[in-house]
Amino acid sequence: MAFWVSQTLNALALGGLLFMLASGFSLIFGLMRVANLAHGALFMLGAYVGLALVKAGFGFWTAAATTAVLVGVLGGVIERTLLRHLAGRTLPQVLLTLGLAFIIADACLMTWGGDPMRLPPPPELAGAVRFGDVVFPRYRLFVIFASAAVALGLWLLVERTRAGAMIRAAVDDVGMARAIGVSASTLFTAVFCLGTALAGLGGVIGGPILSVYPSLDQDMLPLALLVVILGGAGSLAGAFVGAYIIGFIYTFGQVLVPDLAYVILFLPMVAVLAVAPQGLFGRRLG
Amino acid sequence: MPDALSLSNVHVYHGEICAVRGLELTCAEGAVTALLGRNGAGKTTTLSAIAGLLGTRQGRIDLFGAPLEGRGPEAICRAGIGLVPQGRRIFPSLTVLEHLQIAYRAPRHAATRVFDIAGVEALFPRLRERRRQLAGSMSGGEQQMLAIARALATNPRVLLLDEPAEGLAPQIVAEVADAISALKAAGLSILLVEHNLPLALRLADTCVVLSSGEVAWRGGPDTLANDPDLMAHHLGVH
Numbered sequence: 001m002a003f004w005v006s007q008t009l010n011a012l013a014l015g016g017l018l019f020m021l022a023s024g025f026s027l028i029f030g031l032m033r034v035a036n037l038a039h040g041a042l043f044m045l046g047a048y049v050g051l052a053l054v055k056a057g058f059g060f061w062t063a064a065a066t067t068a069v070l071v072g073v074l075g076g077v078i079e080r081t082l083l084r085h086l087a088g089r090t091l092p093q094v095l096l097t098l099g100l101a102f103i104i105a106d107a108c109l110m111t112w113g114g115d116p117m118r119l120p121p122p123p124e125l126a127g128a129v130r131f132g133d134v135v136f137p138r139y140r141l142f143v144i145f146a147s148a149a150v151a152l153g154l155w156l157l158v159e160r161t162r163a164g165a166m167i168r169a170a171v172d173d174v175g176m177a178r179a180i181g182v183s184a185s186t187l188f189t190a191v192f193c194l195g196t197a198l199a200g201l202g203g204v205i206g207g208p209i210l211s212v213y214p215s216l217d218q219d220m221l222p223l224a225l226l227v228v229i230l231g232g233a234g235s236l237a238g239a240f241v242g243a244y245i246i247g248f249i250y251t252f253g254q255v256l257v258p259d260l261a262y263v264i265l266f267l268p269m270v271a272v273l274a275v276a277p278q279g280l281f282g283r284r285l286g
Numbered sequence: 287m288p289d290a291l292s293l294s295n296v297h298v299y300h301g302e303i304c305a306v307r308g309l310e311l312t313c314a315e316g317a318v319t320a321l322l323g324r325n326g327a328g329k330t331t332t333l334s335a336i337a338g339l340l341g342t343r344q345g346r347i348d349l350f351g352a353p354l355e356g357r358g359p360e361a362i363c364r365a366g367i368g369l370v371p372q373g374r375r376i377f378p379s380l381t382v383l384e385h386l387q388i389a390y391r392a393p394r395h396a397a398t399r400v401f402d403i404a405g406v407e408a409l410f411p412r413l414r415e416r417r418r419q420l421a422g423s424m425s426g427g428e429q430q431m432l433a434i435a436r437a438l439a440t441n442p443r444v445l446l447l448d449e450p451a452e453g454l455a456p457q458i459v460a461e462v463a464d465a466i467s468a469l470k471a472a473g474l475s476i477l478l479v480e481h482n483l484p485l486a487l488r489l490a491d492t493c494v495v496l497s498s499g500e501v502a503w504r505g506g507p508d509t510l511a512n513d514p515d516l517m518a519h520h521l522g523v524h
Binding site for chain 1: 337338339358359360362369371375378380385387389391436437439440
């Protein structure tokens with residue numbers, strides 16, 4: 001019993017981290033039709049920058065907030081200076097973001113070396129809590145609640161504010177949104193900043209669980225893509241449900257049938273693509 | 287009356303196909319100008335070009351003397367062009383109220399009538415009843431009212447209406463026509479594209495007939511209505 005409870009909590013923690021990564025990817029793709037393949041690298045960069053800030057003497061929370069801002073600003077610069085010129089050109093966008101992913105990964109390798117590093121959790125969340133037979137790291141419990149809080153905050157932003165309504169309108173029909181005065185340029189940059197800031201924040205929050213190592217981006221990006229394909233691009237609810245589905249499949253797959261972990265991870269995606277290509281919560285793209 | 291909108295020698299292309307060539311068009315302030323013609327004559331293309339959704343290759347588009355061409359759709363909207371597009375193009379994932387909230391813009395110009403959200407809802411009471419409803423779940427007629435209300439909430443100086451009666455039941459067409467008449471009475475300048483010829487002729491002060499992207503005829507609605515040869519030749523009406 002303890003095994004199942006413990007793995008369920010692990011799955012929830014991983015699902016939460018995947019939501020932080022995939023929600024930004026999904027919003028960016030839904031709004032701008034840009035598959036930002038540098039998203040995993042920005043997650044990894046967030047983990048490294050957070051670690052560097054902690055090592056430089058900053059507290060974990062300050063490091064996390066600063067990293068989110070820094071990675072968000074970097075995302076904004078990428079959108080304004082590079083992606084802006086490639087609007088509507090899918091292949092150049094894919095090549096550009098893939099190239100950026102390699103550049104960021106190499107820059108991380110050059111700066112921080114190839115050895116895995118551990119990002120310590122904040123002291124107040126160190127140690128474990130016990131529920132009966134189950135002993136579970138306190139920090140992982142925090143990740144479960146923190147990611148739920150991020151999901152709630154994002155939901156309120158997108159569903160309950162005028163800015164969120166503009167984002168949804170532009171996801172529905174960007175040309176028409178512009179024709180009623182919505183500034184697509186400002187919206188694109190804001191959403192790109194938000195999405196990449198979430199990736200950076202996810203990197204720091206995930207650091208103490210996943211540790212920080214050079215191919216972290218390659219491990220995370222496919223999972224984010226799976227979440228978005230499963231949930232449906234542009235849908236926050238889709239990213240939420242997709243992230244927890246993948247979190248559960250990945251966690252239990254690794255533990256129960258490690259040899260087939262990737263098979264059972266990708267099978268649901270194939271099934272969803274065959275039955276509902278737009279994903280569980282996505283709309284059929286025009 | 288001064289010209290609210292004027293197009294001079296405007297050329298618009300779809301790829302390499304010239305859809306509008308050398309268009310000369312003026313819309314008088316406070317009047318309804320009907321843009322008529324057969325399918326493919328260039329009517330929707332013209333409206334899309336004015337709204338900035340399609341670029342012009344050549345020519346000039348002025349709104350009360352200020353140039354619009356080369357500006358983005360959002361800037362053109364803020365300058366005072368309101369678009370009710372063909373097919374409505376409402377946002378399915380937004381409620382009625384959200385449509386009006388994101389579109390609402392306090393007028394920066396001396397508008398003949400200021401539309402705030404309550405004012406727009408007063409014009410279409412049915413929308414007030416449905417303000418919390420997702421637009422994607424509404425009927426075609428309600429969506430059309432919403433598309434007009436959304437454009438009005440931007441407080442335009444010129445309203446572009448593209449097929450507002452398309453696909454609607456006769457009773458709803460009458461409601462939409464009443465709303466357009468009320469807007470005209472309030473002094474709003476309107477450029478109307480409409481296949482429902484009796485409706486267009488009833489609402490219009492001036493008619494412009496397009497054929498193959500060029501102006502084939504212009505004049506008053508009574509002249510057009512009383513000239514069967516003209517109607518048959520340019521509009522295919524017998």
